Amino acid sequence: MISLAQLNVANGARIRTSSGFTVPGMTMTRADKVANLAAIVLPFLATIVAVVLLWDRAVDWIDLGLFAVMYVATGLGITVGFHRLFTHRAFQTTPRVERVLAVLGEMAVEGTIIQWVADHRKHHAFTDREGDPHSPHVDHSGGLRGLWHAHVGWIFHEDLVEDPAMRRISDRFLPVVAASLLLPAAAGFVLHGFTLAGFLTGLLWGGLVRIFFLHHVTWSVNSVCHFAGSRRFDVEDHSTNVAWLALPSLGEAWHHNHHAFPRSAAHGLRRWERALDPSAGVIALMERAGIAWNVVRITPERQAQRVPVAQG
Ligand SMILES: [Zn+2]
């Protein structure tokens, strides 16, 4: 699997090793890209094969239903909650909805809300200023660099740390993870007629396989959407739009659009891209229901201003 360090290498950036030294970045070879794409596509295929082989024995429509409901609910917790609301403030909502989205996001088991948001804000800060945003001698001084990291580490999640409700949800990560596994297990137990087998398949498909699949999709957006796909806007990083990943990622694979306009509530900007951005659809529904407002939209005129002249 591609690591964050490899990702930075793919971006031609300088990477910092655990010892604190930096090494110059390289670009990925064609073989690297093929290997990475294979690593991304194969787990998808393996899951489909497992469902076919195990049909009626260790998986049925109830299990697939639990998988789908848990996938969409916790996936939206990440995309609508952690990402578009808490990281980028693409819209505003009520404190109650904020809490629901924060808990659903943590149920995806991608870390606490405070850690996730801090990490993702760093991702944007470093890609937006490609290479080294700071003076070269700071780069070679572990002490100063460490200090700077401690400093930005704070800035990157300050608003959430100051919110007692978000701090509480962050502190209760483990019980939230337990609920993320036990809820589908309990539902499987009931829906399969109060059987232990139902409990276990609910735990497996609605819990473990769903978490694995969602992790894989999130990780795929962070890797494939920085080395393969199409680009439209004049942005400094290597981010790309990847249409085939748009639906499973609930719209997050319009990642190049997102790097061009990080605050936009919709990542699919063109009409057909927007059709493959369910997270934007959910935010629009929330707006219509009166529980989302100040939704950030990017007009076609503003989009046109960012298109490089050479491409028209
Ligand atoms: Zn990115």
Ligand SMILES: [Zn+2]
């Ligand atoms: Zn983002």
